[in-house]
Amino acid sequence: MAGYLVFAAVLAGVALGADWGRLADAFFRPDIAAELFPEIITVALVNTLLFTGLAFAFGLVLGMALALMRLSSILPYRWFAIGYIELFRGLPSLLVLFMVGFGVPLAFPEAQIVGGVYGAVSFGLGLCAAAYMAETLRAGIQAVPKGQLEAARSLGMSHARAMVSIILPQAFRIVIPPLTNEFIMLTKDTSLAYVLGVTASSIEVTKFAGDALNRTVNATPLVVAGFVYLLITLPLSQLVQRLERRGNRRK
C-alpha cells in the first residue's frame, strides 16, 4: 500500500513539475511528425523489414548448417563449426559490415556481392546472426529426447529422414522464443546499414530519422522512429506467446 502511495506521489510531482509545452516542442511536434509520413513507413520500415528478413533467412540457413556440423560425428565439421561460432560471436556486427562492404571489395575488386547494399547488409548481419542461431538450434536439437530418434530409426527412417520429419520440427518449437529474440536483435542491427551508404530508396528507419533530425533540428523524428520499431517488435512478441501456448498444448 505504501509503495503505491509513493508511486502516485512521484507521478503527481512529475506531472505537475514538468514543462509539458517545452517537452512537446522538443520531442513531439505534430507538424514534423506528419512530414515523416508516408515515407517512414513505405520506404524506411519496408527497408528495415527487408534487411532484417534477408539477414534472418540467410543466418537461419547458415546457422542450421553450422548446428548440424557442430553435432556431426565427423571431427573436421565439428572443428569448423566451433571455430566459426567462436569467431563470429566475438566480432562486432559493425566490423563485419565494414569487412563485407569495404574490406573484401578492396581485396577482390572483381568480386561483387549480389543485391548491392541489400545483399551486403544481409550477408554481413547474417554471418554474425548465424553464429548465435547455430548455438540456439544445437541446443534445441539436443533438447529433443534421445528416444525420439531411436523410435524414428527403429521404424526404418534414415538418420536424415528422422532429423527432417521428427527431430527438427520439435527442435524448432523449442527454439522459437530465442529465435524471435534473434530476429528482434537483427531488426535493431539493421540500423548499422547506413555505414555501407544506403540511398534514398534503400534507407532504413534509423538513418531516415537521423536525416530528418539534421533537417529539422528537432528530436521528433527519433521518437516517431522509436514507435515504428515497436510496430515490428510488439506484434512479434504477441506471436511468440501464441505459438508458445499452442506448443504447450501439444507438448
Next chain:
Amino acid sequence: MAGHAATTDTAAISVRGLHKSFGPLAVLKGVDLEVARGEVVCVVGPSGSGKSTLLRCVNLLEEPTAGTVRVAGVEVTHPDCDIDGVRRRIGMVFQSFNLFGHLSVLQNVMIAQRRVLRRPAAVARRIARENLDRVGLAEKADAYPAQLSGGQQQRAAIARSLAMNPELMLFDEPTSALDPELVGEVLAVMRSLADEGMTMMVVTHEMGFAREVADRVAFMDGGAIVESGPPAAVLGSPRQARTREFLHRVLQQ
C-alpha cells in the same frame, strides 16, 4: 552361406556369440538366442543383466562389439547390411513410449508408412485407423500424445509399429513406466498379438505375462543367458540357483 544373404532357416531372430561392451564395462558376455517364427520369447532377469541391451542389439540400436545377429535371414551385424531396410520389418516398443510429440496419434501411426513405405496418404490413414482400432484407441486418433495416459500412449506406440506390418516385434520393458492400474490394458494388447501368431521378443518384469503368454522364457544374469525353456520349467522349477534366487526376490514383492 555367405554374408547377409537370405537363408531358408525358419529363425526370426538368431543371435550368436554376442558381446557388447560400453567402454570397459562388459554388458553382454557371449549370448546365444534363437527365436522361431511365431514364437513368443520373454527375457527376464535382474536389472543390469543386459536384457535391454540384448534386445537393442537385434535391430542394431546398439552396435554389438562381437558376434552375429540375424533377423529373418538377414545378418544385421554385417557391415554391408541395409539396416534401415531391416528395421522397417521389425517393430519396436520402448519403455518410454517415444511417441512423436509434435504429431497427433493418427499422424504418429501414419508418418513412417508415408515416409518409409511411401504409402499414399489415404492408404496410410486407413491402415493407421485400423491399427488404432485394434489397440482400442480409435477415438483418440486426433489427440496429441501429451493428452493421453501412459497406457494409451503405449498402445498408440504399438499401433505405430503394427502399421508397418512388421514380421516380428521387440518389446523393451513395455509396462515398466506405467502406473500399476494401466499395465493390464497394454498386456492385453500384447496378448492378443501373441494369439494372432506375431513373433515377439519381450523384455519384461511381468512374470505373470511371461508364464501365461510366452512359449519360452530366457533368464539372463550377468550378461549371459543362464537358462531358457518353457515358462513352466524356468519359472516353475528352475534348475539354476541364480534363477531361483531371482524368482524368490521377485515373488516376495
